[in-house]
Amino acid sequence: MKLFKKTDILIIAAIIVSAMAIWYLYSNTVSGRPVRAEIYYWSDLVEAVELVPGQEMTFSIPQDEDVVFHVDKDGSIRFIQSDCPDKVCIRTGRIHLAGQSAACLPNGIVVKIVPTDGWKEGDPDIVIGSSGEQ
Amino acid sequence: MIKILKDHKCGRKVMKRRKHAALLISAVFMAGLFFSLSGCGDARPVRYEATFLRLFDTRTTIIAYTNDKDEFARHSQLIYDSLEEYHKLYDIYNSYEGLNNLKTVNDYAGKAPVKVDRRIIDLLSYARQWHEKTGGKINVAYGAVLRIWHDYRERGMEEPETAGLPPVEELERASEHTDINKVIIDEEASTVYLADPEMSLDVGAIAKGYAVEQVSRIAVENGFISGLISVGGNVRAIGSRSNTGKPWNIGIQNPDPGEGSSELYILDITDASVVTSGIYERYYTVDGKNYHHIIDPDTLYPSEDYKSVSIVCKDSGMADALSTAVFNMSLEEGMEFIESMPETEAFWVLSNGEYRYSSRFRDFIKR
Numbered sequence: 071m072k073l074f075k076k077t078d079i080l081i082i083a084a085i086i087v088s089a090m091a092i093w094y095l096y097s098n099t100v101s102g103r104p105v106r107a108e109i110y111y112w113s114d115l116v117e118a119v120e121l122v123p124g125q126e127m128t129f130s131i132p133q134d135e136d137v138v139f140h141v142d143k144d145g146s147i148r149f150i151q152s153d154c155p156d157k158v159c160i161r162t163g164r165i166h167l168a169g170q171s172a173a174c175l176p177n178g179i180v181v182k183i184v185p186t187d188g189w190k191e192g193d194p195d196i197v198i199g200s201s202g203e204q
Numbered sequence: 205m206i207k208i209l210k211d212h213k214c215g216r217k218v219m220k221r222r223k224h225a226a227l228l229i230s231a232v233f234m235a236g237l238f239f240s241l242s243g244c245g246d247a248r249p250v251r252y253e254a255t256f257l258r259l260f261d262t263r264t265t266i267i268a269y270t271n272d273k274d275e276f277a278r279h280s281q282l283i284y285d286s287l288e289e290y291h292k293l294y295d296i297y298n299s300y301e302g303l304n305n306l307k308t309v310n311d312y313a314g315k316a317p318v319k320v321d322r323r324i325i326d327l328l329s330y331a332r333q334w335h336e337k338t339g340g341k342i343n344v345a346y347g348a349v350l351r352i353w354h355d356y357r358e359r360g361m362e363e364p365e366t367a368g369l370p371p372v373e374e375l376e377r378a379s380e381h382t383d384i385n386k387v388i389i390d391e392e393a394s395t396v397y398l399a400d401p402e403m404s405l406d407v408g409a410i411a412k413g414y415a416v417e418q419v420s421r422i423a424v425e426n427g428f429i430s431g432l433i434s435v436g437g438n439v440r441a442i443g444s445r446s447n448t449g450k451p452w453n454i455g456i457q458n459p460d461p462g463e464g465s466s467e468l469y470i471l472d473i474t475d476a477s478v479v480t481s482g483i484y485e486r487y488y489t490v491d492g493k494n495y496h497h498i499i500d501p502d503t504l505y506p507s508e509d510y511k512s513v514s515i516v517c518k519d520s521g522m523a524d525a526l527s528t529a530v531f532n533m534s535l536e537e538g539m540e541f542i543e544s545m546p547e548t549e550a551f552w553v554l555s556n557g558e559y560r561y562s563s564r565f566r567d568f569i570k571r
Binding site: 110112155156157158161167170171173178180189191193195196 | 257262265452455458470480
């Protein structure tokens with residue numbers, strides 16, 4: 071009698087591959103904290119996107135369709151397109167940690183990363199040193 | 205399809221609530237300001253945050269834990285109003301009716317002294333002190349050279365395919381009109397006169413930090429004993445976080461977001477300032493090479509030794525001046541300079557990606 075059937079090996083292999091994929095996605099998301107990206111257009115919060123590793127989408131807000139955002143599989147968000155002259159928003163790159171933010175000043179758009187379950191003692195209050203903060 | 209999330213603690217739709225809050229505050233503040241609130245209105249102090257996009261050509265953020273929204277709105281209104289006054293006074297690009305600002309001083313270069321607000325005299329006197337202390341690495345009379353770079357950068361960003369570098373001869377000619385001793389300050393008459401008609405002031409390396417420091421003092425005098433004020437990454441932490449005696453957590457971002465984690469360190473900061481100067485800020489690209497905005501007065505070109513320099517010290521004006529000055533010094537020179545000053549620390553990210561720290565910088569690192 072065989073210890074393992076062929077299908078057992080396939081199932082085990084599938085489990086290992088899935089575990090590795092989950093681990094890869096998790097390890098590429100530096101923050102273990104659940105966060106969301108809040109997108110502000112001048113005075114208004116116009117969009118809130120939960121940043122969950124594994125999901126991917128490209129979208130814009132109805133207030134300014136020339137500015138495009140991309141949510142990546144690693145649980146980060148970034149500006150990928152904007153009609154502003156300086157492109158500082160795009161240069162800021164990916165953000166995914168509570169306290170980080172990116173802004174397109176000419177278009178009045180700010181993306182802020184906030185913890186989904188409220189601010190806690192260890193969270194960064196603000197993150198500086200990105201082109202969005204210049 | 206984008207989900208509207210629920211804030212579990214508050215138990216209501218975040219988007220709806222915050223939009224409502226933002227609209228309420230918009231009525232309080234002038235049009236065009238950007239404001240957001242967070243918190244659930246329970247008995248403990250709640251975290252509030254306001255962001256403005258119209259000051260110093262950058263982003264201003266105010267963060268504090270207060271008992272209610274009105275208390276926060278009162279403080280942030282005062283901080284905004286005070287910063288706006290400094291913004292108008294130190295503006296070199298725009299004129300304001302009935303106000304003599306730095307643009308007015310530049311416009312009258314070689315023509316006549318300009319009567320100015322005390323806050324302009326104070327800034328220029330402060331800048332002169334730092335000119336001496338840094339051996340000329342901070343020079344607010346460097347406008348003639350910086351303007352050339354500014355114009356080439358703006359054009360280069362608008363039309364990348366035709367982006368070019370300023371000719372050395374043009375930069376050298378302009379550098380002949382950067383003598384800070386020709387900025388004639390008459391404290392008694394409260395006037396400033398640029399004795400060289402070709403010279404102009406550019407206070408970009410110092411004005412934001414200086415204004416933040418002055419405004420933080422005004423805010424403290426008016427009862428803002430715990431909070432963060434950030435103008436373009438010049439962060440002044442007032443008191444402790446939520447007035448609990450625990451430090452604020454200020455993150456420094458990796459200047460090269462393409463490599464590894466976007467966050468380098470979280471610093472423990474209580475009643476002190478943090479400023480980072482870096483190549484990621486304003487730059488343009490010529491023939492595949494990036495040229496950033498921090499111009500070394502000795503070479504007339506952008507410094508190439510570092511990706512970023514971060515400073516921690518009490519005074520925000522000093523932190524701002526030091527971040528630019530040290531960026532334009534060799535590592536050895538900068539380290540010696542920082543170590544010569546009490547309660548002042550620096551962190552360098554070298555252009556090869558290596559890190560260097562002043563002797564006690566690591567004491568601030570939480571993680």
